[in-house]
Amino acid sequence: MPLKQIKLHKLNMRLKAPFTTSFGTFQDKEFFVTECIDREGNRGFGESVAFTSPWYSEETVKTNEHVIEDFLIKALKENDIEHPDQVSELFAPFKRNNMAKSAVEGAIWDLYAKRKNISLAKAIGGEKTEIDVGISIGIQPTVKDLLNTVDHYVQEGYKRIKIKIKPGWDVDVLREVRKHFPDTPIMADANSAYTLKDIDHLKQLDDLDLTMIEQPLEHDDIVDHAKLQAVMETPICLDESIHSLADARKAIELGSCKIINIKIGRVGGLTEAKRIHDYCRDHDIAVWCGGMLEAGVGRAHNIALTTLSQFILPGDTAGSSRYWEQDIIKPEVTVKDGVIHVPDKPGIGYDIDDEALEKFTVDVKTFQL
Template sequence: MPLKKIILHRLMMRMIDPFATSFGTMQDKEFFIIEALDTDGNRGFGESVSFPIPWYTEETVKSNKDIIEDFLIPILRDNEIEHPNEVFPLFGRLRGNNMAKAAIEGAIWDLYAKREGIPLATALGGEKTEIDVGISIGIQPTMDALLTKIDGFLSQGYKRIKLKIKPGHDVEMLREVRKAFPTTPIMADANSAYTLDDIAMLKQLDDLNLLMIEQPLQHNDIIDHAKLQKEIQTPICLDESIHSLYDAQKAIELGSCKIINIKVGRVGGLSESIKIHDYCKEHGIPVWCGGMLEAGVGRAHNVAITTLSNFVLPGDTAGSSRYWEKDIIKPEVVVEDGVIKVPTSPGIGYEIDEEALEEFRIQKIEYDL
């Protein structure tokens, strides 16, 4: 792959609605679109998923730029790459910074698929022609507002509802939702808001027939999650605790979870995501693709990885209109009856909307390779 240039497009996009979790509330999303160009004029695109504040992982938008500029681009300059699977091992000499690594690797995967003339999903080994999707709903100001939102999304056909919880906004809220929607697939996402001192409360969730509770305990823990899983019937899904195949292996060995959420940015890219997917499949652990409030490019990568066979639970890859008045791709990602049809064009399958890219761009930096 004769790489010629990497371009960082720094964007600022405003979400339609504020998104509230136990971490905080966000409406303005700052991120990078990474463009990889080869000597034949092909263009591949990736997207960074870190936030401006290090509340999900230690990475930030600013730290991503520094890592890409100071370390990852020099690695690309010093090495010839024939296949995207070579990128993550090359970046492996640097610890952490998985979101920065994934953003660059994603652009190279898209470029590779375009050079091969195949959809990214095919390049990854995907089998599905359409994927089921759920919806993630942030903490709402009132119960009526929450129930109205849930009802609206269910009427659009979404296959699963994910609700954010935190201490003081958990069991009673979930009981009210379950009462209103007795058969709807519902899961709770705690974003590390609890400890083992909350076992008595968490046991109450067993009566609500939840699909899972996601990351109830510390963000870097697999020991206490194993203790908790022995005490509750509700399946635990690990998110923030899983940064690598190694983490997934140890969590499964300990019995820390029954489900794993694979986020491409969190684990360092598509290549590592495939390895985690394959290992979980071998060990009977279902996976699903979590979202990071992505714009169109990151959303397209999520669609592609979800075509792998063990992504058996609906992910968070909602349509573009869930978050943005205008996305940066065309056509936008569309959900019909809870399903996204996998694009068949080469690469991510969506074109960059150049006018939208320029409209939302606040900085552009080019690096020759």
């Protein structure tokens, strides 16, 4: 692909409401939109998903900027790319920093699909024309607030409700939710808030018929999760522990989980996400696509990924209006009865709203290739 320029747009967007997890609370989202431009003027877009603080992983907005500018763009200058799958090989010498890699690789995948005049979903081998989606609900001020929030999204038709938990806001809260919503698929997301000392406490969740509990133990663990899964009926889903196909293989062999959450940014891009998907498909492990409070570009990439066959559980890709007063794509992502219809336009399937992009941009840098 004859790459000509890469633009690094730094944005700051305010969520409609504060979002609280076991990590903390925030409302302003600072991130990068990457733009790759070829010599014919085609534009491909990716999005970084790191936060300003290293809550979720060691990566931050600042480290993304450093790695993209000083290493990844330089690697692209020095090498020719014929297919996006080559990008992950090109970036392999640079350890970790998967969110930075994904932001650049995603823009190249979008550009590739546009040059081929096919959708990104088709470019990566997806077949679905619509996907089921759920909703992720942060920790609420009161149980009553949580019940009202759950009811709102159940009425909107979302296929699954994910509830953030932490010690002191877990079993009793989920028991109350289950009492009011006996037939709703519910999962709990712990974001590494527990240890093996909490086994007896966590085993109480087995009475609540949860779809899964996500990442209850340490963010980099697969050994203790295997011990916990061995004594729990509730399926464990791994999130933060899975950064690569190698991680997924080891977790599955150890019996650390029954489900894997594939996040494009966490695993370094669509190419590695596809590899993990294929391995899980071959080993009968259900997968789903988690969210990182993305704006429209990242949301579109998630939609494309979820068209792969083994994404059999509803993901976190809610509509744009769930999080933003205004998104940076046209049309915005919409959900009807818990379903998103996959766009078939070339690339990510949505147009960039250049006015909105400029409105939320606080800095932009252009690099010649």
